[in-house]
Amino acid sequence: MSMVTDAQVKNAIPTDQDLIDFVVREARLIDQQRFDEWLDLYADDAFYWMPLEWNQTDPRLTCSLMYEDKLLLSIRVERLKGARTFSQKPKSRCHHVLQTPQVDSRDPAANNYVTWTPMHYIETRMDEQTLFAAWATHHLSVENGRLKIKLKRVDLINCDAAFGNIQLFM
Amino acid sequence: MTRYAGNVAAIRDLVRDQEVHRDVYVSEEVFQLEMEHMFPNSWVYVGHDSQVPNPGDYFGTTIGTQPILLVRHTDGTVKVLHNRCPHKGTRITSETCGNAGKFFRCPYHAWSFRTDGSLLAIPLKKGYENTGFEQSHAASGMAPVRHVRNYRGFVFAKINDGGLDFEEFFGDSLSSFDNMIDRSPVGQLKVAGGVLRYMHNCNWKMLVENQTDTCHPMVAHESSAGTVVEVWKKAPPGTKKPMAVEIIAPFMSPYEFFENMGIRIWDNGHGHTGVHHSIHSDYSAVPGYFEKMKAAYGEERAKAILGENRHNTVYFPNIMIKGPIQLLRHFKPIAANKTLVESWTFQLVDAPDMLLERTLMYNRLINAPTSIVGHDDLEMYERAQEGLHSNGNEWVNLQRLYSPDEAGQTNVAVNGTSEWPMRHQFRAWTKFMTMGM
Numbered sequence A: 001m002s003m004v005t006d007a008q009v010k011n012a013i014p015t016d017q018d019l020i021d022f023v024v025r026e027a028r029l030i031d032q033q034r035f036d037e038w039l040d041l042y043a044d045d046a047f048y049w050m051p052l053e054w055n056q057t058d059p060r061l062t063c064s065l066m067y068e069d070k071l072l073l074s075i076r077v078e079r080l081k082g083a084r085t086f087s088q089k090p091k092s093r094c095h096h097v098l099q100t101p102q103v104d105s106r107d108p109a110a111n112n113y114v115t116w117t118p119m120h121y122i123e124t125r126m127d128e129q130t131l132f133a134a135w136a137t138h139h140l141s142v143e144n145g146r147l148k149i150k151l152k153r154v155d156l157i158n159c160d161a162a163f164g165n166i167q168l169f170m
Numbered sequence B: 001m002t003r004y005a006g007n008v009a010a011i012r013d014l015v016r017d018q019e020v021h022r023d024v025y026v027s028e029e030v031f032q033l034e035m036e037h038m039f040p041n042s043w044v045y046v047g048h049d050s051q052v053p054n055p056g057d058y059f060g061t062t063i064g065t066q067p068i069l070l071v072r073h074t075d076g077t078v079k080v081l082h083n084r085c086p087h088k089g090t091r092i093t094s095e096t097c098g099n100a101g102k103f104f105r106c107p108y109h110a111w112s113f114r115t116d117g118s119l120l121a122i123p124l125k126k127g128y129e130n131t132g133f134e135q136s137h138a139a140s141g142m143a144p145v146r147h148v149r150n151y152r153g154f155v156f157a158k159i160n161d162g163g164l165d166f167e168e169f170f171g172d173s174l175s176s177f178d179n180m181i182d183r184s185p186v187g188q189l190k191v192a193g194g195v196l197r198y199m200h201n202c203n204w205k206m207l208v209e210n211q212t213d214t215c216h217p218m219v220a221h222e223s224s225a226g227t228v229v230e231v232w233k234k235a236p237p238g239t240k241k242p243m244a245v246e247i248i249a250p251f252m253s254p255y256e257f258f259e260n261m262g263i264r265i266w267d268n269g270h271g272h273t274g275v276h277h278s279i280h281s282d283y284s285a286v287p288g289y290f291e292k293m294k295a296a297y298g299e300e301r302a303k304a305i306l307g308e309n310r311h312n313t314v315y316f317p318n319i320m321i322k323g324p325i326q327l328l329r330h331f332k333p334i335a336a337n338k339t340l341v342e343s344w345t346f347q348l349v350d351a352p353d354m355l356l357e358r359t360l361m362y363n364r365l366i367n368a369p370t371s372i373v374g375h376d377d378l379e380m381y382e383r384a385q386e387g388l389h390s391n392g393n394e395w396v397n398l399q400r401l402y403s404p405d406e407a408g409q410t411n412v413a414v415n416g417t418s419e420w421p422m423r424h425q426f427r428a429w430t431k432f433m434t435m436g437m
Helices: A016-031 A034-040 A068-080 B010-013 B028-038 B164-184 B204-210 B222-233 B243-252 B257-261 B287-297 B301-305 B354-367 B372-387 B420-434
Strands: A041-052 A064-069 A093-098 A102-107 A112-125 A128-145 A147-154 B019-021 B044-048 B055-062 B066-072 B078-082 B096-101 B103-105 B111-113 B118-123 B147-151 B152-160 B190-191 B198-199 B263-265 B271-273 B313-315 B317-321 B329-335 B338-348 B395-397 B411-413
Touching: A016 A093, A016 A112, A016 A147, A034 A068, A064 A068, A064 B313, A064 B354, A064 B420, A068 B103, A068 B243, A068 B372, A128 B019, A128 B096, A147 B044, B010 B420, B028 B329, B028 B420, B044 B055, B044 B066, B044 B243, B044 B329, B055 B420, B078 B147, B078 B329, B152 B164, B152 B204, B164 B271, B164 B313, B164 B317, B198 B372, B204 B338, B204 B420, B222 B372, B243 B263, B243 B354, B263 B420, B271 B329, B287 B301, B329 B354, B354 B372
Parallel strands: A041 A147
Antiparallel strands: A041 A064, A093 A112, A102 A112, A112 A128, A128 A147, B019 B395, B044 B152, B055 B066, B055 B096, B066 B078, B103 B111, B111 B118, B147 B152, B190 B338, B198 B338, B263 B271, B263 B411, B271 B313, B313 B317, B317 B329, B329 B338
């Protein structure tokens, strides 16, 4: 039985609590490695963006750590299941600690809601455990009675540092 | 205990015709000797002059593990200085890049230096009267690296006085830089888009060797490129192929593709894959670009420039460039088992933005710590770095398509899956390690 249900938004206009619950649930799906369910939270035209530069505004002509559409995200999820995905033998695990998401803006007319969530993210593999500190910004909208991610932006506090492999999703 | 210092024969014995000893990857002593001899005897990439466009602009980097500074002097020329105060050794600049104004000022005791490194002033000068200060090493200021060459914007430096001059060191290999630069309608490149930095727990040479290793993509990258191919197969027929698929899918090309694409060998460890075609050959045309090239160079020359499909060009010791997509990776040694990769991208001046967009997409999909293709490679390097500690076998095999008469040959194109380029890199390694020892 699924411990986390994909709750319908009861009204066309989500409450602040609906938005907060959604963001918390998204992190939990990653931590539990329920990546197919996680991917389903993203709208078909969604992007997952992890800037390379502090306060980056342009994902096109400035490089990013990640700027992935749903096709690329689904490729990542498929790859994690692969028999010859050697960098995931053994698999990585991760853990999110979120502050309570703050609702930065709500625009029911435009069907656009933005939350801001400071978080710590820990990724481990074998004997290595790496801590990342970040702010997640979610741009959400309601599609067919469900909240969907249009854009998730993850700003690492040390976005320009030299990292080893970061293999999962923050 | 030292085993290799001052022992030319022992260093030579590490490299055989068809195999190399594991100590070239795992020995800290060999690493220190590389820093003392091999890097200072070589022409090492410093940076691109578009990183320091104005007088006083500086950029901090390394030659081997030595901190150095690329700076635009007040007379407009580019200088390379050892990034160290001659007084107590303090690193002069606090940030990687910036503008010093008219002079550098040491943050510790306020000694100041002109942008060519010469001493401008010291506080409390009276205290140095009658001490012979004028004759001291410190009085000459921040030591410049004497041998500097700006090749069409790309700045190289050699720390030692001995060794080869610039032309002798690079020879015909500069044609890969020429081709990358000529892809701009005005023959000019500019650093753009930011630098990706990626930390590797392995020896720097593993990364250099991998640039001409064409037998690994379809194996190591099955997880990433193979998944792209599989997921893309499910797209509805007639769907326009996304740029990302164009970039990643060719990594899964069969052995035959890589055999036929060829590798060119030049002197001193340089060489390039992609003599006839490459994984970059079949990218979609960028609207308006060829017209600009034709207007600038004429149709025939424009076609010749864009028809070069060099895949990876290795410049010994520690950079590679990708001409067709204007990308340069710098493999910076930190320790025998630690390497920082900086992946730089360039804008073709006066060309459509979409070219830079593709370059940046390539960089983030292939070379980033958050890239799935990069994950495949790093996993292999780190497994090799650990596996080499096995005493079951002390030698690394580089035998594929070996020919006993290859050592003296240069500027030849060979089978694209040959390990000749790696053998050639190690011949250069021995040469510059032992030069002047």
